[in-house]
Amino acid sequence: MPAKRWTYVIPVAVVMYMLAFLDRSNVSVVLPYMDGDLSLSAADEGMVTGVFFLGYVFLQIPGAILAQRWSARKTVVILMTAWGVAAMACGLVQTKEQFYVARFVLGLFEGGVWPAVLILLASWFPLRERARANALWMACLPISSIIMAPLSGLMLDHTDWRWVLVLQGFPPLVWAVVWWFAVADRPSQARWISRSEAEYVENALAADEAAKPASGSGSYLDAVRQKPVLVLIGVYFFWITGFYGFTLWLPSVVKTLTHDGSSTEVGLLSAIPFTVALVVMVANAAWSDRTGKRRQAVAVPLVVAIAALLLGQVVQGGVLAMVLLCVTAGAVYAPYGPFWAIPGGVLRMEVVAVAMGLINALGNLGGYVGPYLVGWLTDATGTSVTGFGVLAGFLAVAVVLVLTGLRSVGGTAAGGGAAGTGASAVSEAGQGTGAESRTGQGS
Incomplete structure (x- = not known):
């Protein structure tokens, strides 16, 4: 079976969301180098980081619904253009209040992109390929940090933080053009796909939907009534x-380890934990597909993250501290593939769009809570130890919810029957579609 969808859809989506993740996370790199320009306290810095996620909530569900009922391709290109302009505006602010507003607007426009792309992938990859497709796309998160953290550091050595934010907001405007011409909403609309591949995808998707139980009209209420959705919202939050409370404060920790080294050095060292995260993330997704153990693939890495975060507060500086940062990074990124394989495996398409919007919208409020908690507790106690201890507690709650709240979920989510979808994806990729496997992994 031809596999052009792996070489057209996934790489374009990866680059697109790398740029989105850069524009939301570059602020963590520039904050230590703002030299008091906006008179930000630690709590203010936490607010600058976290207010993004307040805006991020509003277009989650509308973005998912527009992608499903109108066009994922058009929805993303509009949002990409808007967030590029908002990202550039972050470099033009003159007060901390303006910075808050600019970051809020950036989050607003980026908010609909994640669920829209998940809907797009659900129109291109059947369930037996879905976990791998999701994991390959979501690898853009650590890849972005690997590439962009050193780039931001290098730019800071040659210009100021304002120019870094302005210049890094420009690429989404260019990539929106690439996205428009390279991506189609479904195989039947793509000029570059063969008829046989299009028929294979559409027939497989129809069979997937026919095998799922009816789940109502796809309204908000239908989505909320699904127990897995409620549990997944809690787990994700x-x-x-814990995830953003750690990753968005990572550059500051690395800067301390380097004894206030250059911004280029800090950027390069910051890329090391994200490289580890990329490897662990892909490996964990492959293990989850092979065994079907979705719950364990989410819970076990989070337990490791808890231990590494707590131990890291005891170890001060040195190689061991960097090792613990790498372990924590790998552990908090690892659940992405298995986690997002759950909704599409248990919910029909008319419900899954709303469900994924709800999960991402409400769950990502944790992106506001984590950074702000660390900043506020640092100001209140004079140390970040308390903040990271609280973040470890949040991760512990996620573990409990995964292990107890998803027990009654069908095999696809809990792990029993997922092997039927996930393992078959690995099997078929390795046996029947060798080219597809090589292309997908290369993405």
């Missing part, structure tokens, strides 16, 4: 609180 507590996990993302």
Whole structure:
């Protein structure tokens, strides 16, 4: 079976979201080098980081619904253009209040992109390929940090933080043109795909939907009534609180380890934990597909993250501290592939769009809570130890919810029957579609 969808859809989506992740996370790199320009306290810095996620909530569900009922391609290109302009505006602010507003607007426009792309992938990859497709696309998160953290550091050595934010907001405007011509909403609309591949995808997707139980009209209420959705919202919130509380403060920790080294050095060292995260993330997704153990693939890495975060507060500086940063980075990124394989495996398409919007919208509020908690507790206690201890507690709640709240979910989510979808993806990629496997992994 031809596999052009792996070489057209996935790489373009990866680059697109790398740029989105850069524009939301570059602020963590520039904050230590703003030299008091906006008179930001630690709590203010936490607010600058976290207010993004307040805006991020509003277009999650509308973005998912527009992608499903109108066009994922058009929805993303509009949002990409808007967030590029908002990202450039972040470099033009003159007060901390303006910085808050600019970051809020950036989050607003980026908010609909994640669920829209998940809907797009669900129109291109059947369930037996979905986990791998999701994982390959979501690899853009650590890849972005690997590439962009050193780039931001290098730019800071040659210009100021304002120009870094302005210049890094420009690429989404260019990539929106690439996205428009390279991506189609479904195989039947793509000029570059063969008829046989298009028929294979559409027939497989129809069979996937026919095998799922009816789940109502796809309204908000239908989505909320699904127990897995409620549990996944809780898991995602507590996990993302710990996730962003760690990753968005990572450059400051590395800067301390380097004894206030150059911004280029800080950027390069910051890329090391994200390189580890990329490897662990892909490996964990492959293990989850092979065994079908979705719950364990989410819970076990988070337990490791808890231990590494707590131990890291005891170890001060040195190689061991960097090792612990790498372990924590790998552990908090690892659940992405298995986690997002759950909704599409248990919910029909008319419900899954709303469900994924709800999960991402409410769960990502943790992106506000985590950074702000660390900043506020640092100001209140004079040390970041308390903040990271609280973040470890949030991750612990996520583990409990995964292990107890998803027990009653069908095999696809909980791990029993997922092997039927995930393992078959690996099997078929390795046996029947060798080219597809090589292309997909290369993405």
